[in-house]
Amino acid sequence: MPAAIDVVIPAFNEEASLPLVLADLPRPPVRRVVVCDNRSTDATARVARDGGAEVVAETRAGYGSACLRALAHLRSSGPPAIVVFLDADYSDHPEELERLIGPIVDGEADLVIGSRALGKREPGALLPQARVGNLVACTLIRLLYGHRYTDLGPFRAVRWDSLEELEMRDPDFGWTAEMQVKALRRGLRVTERAVSYRRRVGVSKITGTLYGTVMAGYKILWTVLRYSVRRS
Numbered sequence: 617m618p619a620a621i622d623v624v625i626p627a628f629n630e631e632a633s634l635p636l637v638l639a640d641l642p643r644p645p646v647r648r649v650v651v652c653d654n655r656s657t658d659a660t661a662r663v664a665r666d667g668g669a670e671v672v673a674e675t676r677a678g679y680g681s682a683c684l685r686a687l688a689h690l691r692s693s694g695p696p697a698i699v700v701f702l703d704a705d706y707s708d709h710p711e712e713l714e715r716l717i718g719p720i721v722d723g724e725a726d727l728v729i730g731s732r733a734l735g736k737r738e739p740g741a742l743l744p745q746a747r748v749g750n751l752v753a754c755t756l757i758r759l760l761y762g763h764r765y766t767d768l769g770p771f772r773a774v775r776w777d778s779l780e781e782l783e784m785r786d787p788d789f790g791w792t793a794e795m796q797v798k799a800l801r802r803g804l805r806v807t808e809r810a811v812s813y814r815r816r817v818g819v820s821k822i823t824g825t826l827y828g829t830v831m832a833g834y835k836i837l838w839t840v841l842r843y844s845v846r847r848s
Contacts (some may be wrong), residue, residue: 619721622696623649623713625669626682627704631659633817637702638667640710645717647696650689651704652682660704678788687784690776700773705816707741708771715809716773726778726804729796730771730811738814745829753793753836760844761800768792768836771811778804789832790839797843 623646627634634651641649651664653673664671674685683701690696698720700713708730719725732742733750754765770792779795781802786794799806 619645619697619717620647621645621698621700621717622647622690623700623702624683624686624690625649625651625664625702625704626654626679626686627651627656627660627664628654628677628682629656629658629660630704630818631656631663633706634660634704635663635667636706636817637704637708637710638664638669641702642711642713645714646700650686652686652689654678654682676787680784680786680788680791680794683791684784684787687779695776697776698773699776699779701770703770703816705818707814707816708769709812709814712771712811713773715811716771719807719809720773720775724805725807727774727795727799727806728772729765729767729806729808730769731765731767731808732769732811732813733766734808735810736812741813741815745833749829749833749836752833753840756837756840757793757797757800760840761797763800763806765796766808768796769811769813778802786835786839789835793836793839794843797840801843 649669651669651671653661653671655675655677661671672685672689674682698717702708716728716730719728750767753768758764782798
């Protein structure tokens with residue numbers, strides 16, 4: 617596969633799960649992996665290096681902040697043709713990465729969302745609050761933007777040039793929604809592919825707590841609404 621493909625993994629206290637994620641990533645086609653250690657207090661950074669990843673640190677808490685820091689590293693050290701985003705908790709199946717990059721490599725898409733709603737899910741993997749949140753957000757996007765998404769899943773692939781056009785900014789829970797609605801606003805070719813989903817290793821920092829669930833839901837919906845009335 618001629619395209620350079622790099623993987624970004626934001627991580628906060630994922631020393632138990634991260635080695636599993638790194639071991640299952642297919643190399644090739646993956647060229648390199650950048651793990652952003654987002655203020656971990658465990659051995660996340662060490663196990664990432666042991667697993668062959670490049671490690672960068674971000675002191676500002678937030679999923680989006682970690683992603684932005686990893687992208688800055690790629691930008692300064694030689695960006696790929698395609699970047700794949702993947703969580704560190706081992707809930708996604710890294711070996712399914714080629715499902716996501718396929719439409720981009722074939723010239724059919726600029727952004728591919730891994731849809732957990734379309735794929736096979738382990739019982740209890742996608743918590744009820746996450747299913748409801750996805751449904752509400754995707755319905756709102758369809759009403760405001762005229763496009764039907766089935767998921768805001770974190771496992772996704774995007775052409776580097778297209779990602780740069782989006783000028784991503786969100787520092788936390790709104791990251792995935794921002795990417796998807798901005799892609800529609802900018803006229804990118806967007807598609808979805810079914811991906812498998814299992815119970816994560818450990819407890820979710822978002823849907824595993826009431827505070828995380830409420831804040832994530834609020835930020836996602838605010839992001840969807842915000843970009844429906846703004847041009848950037």
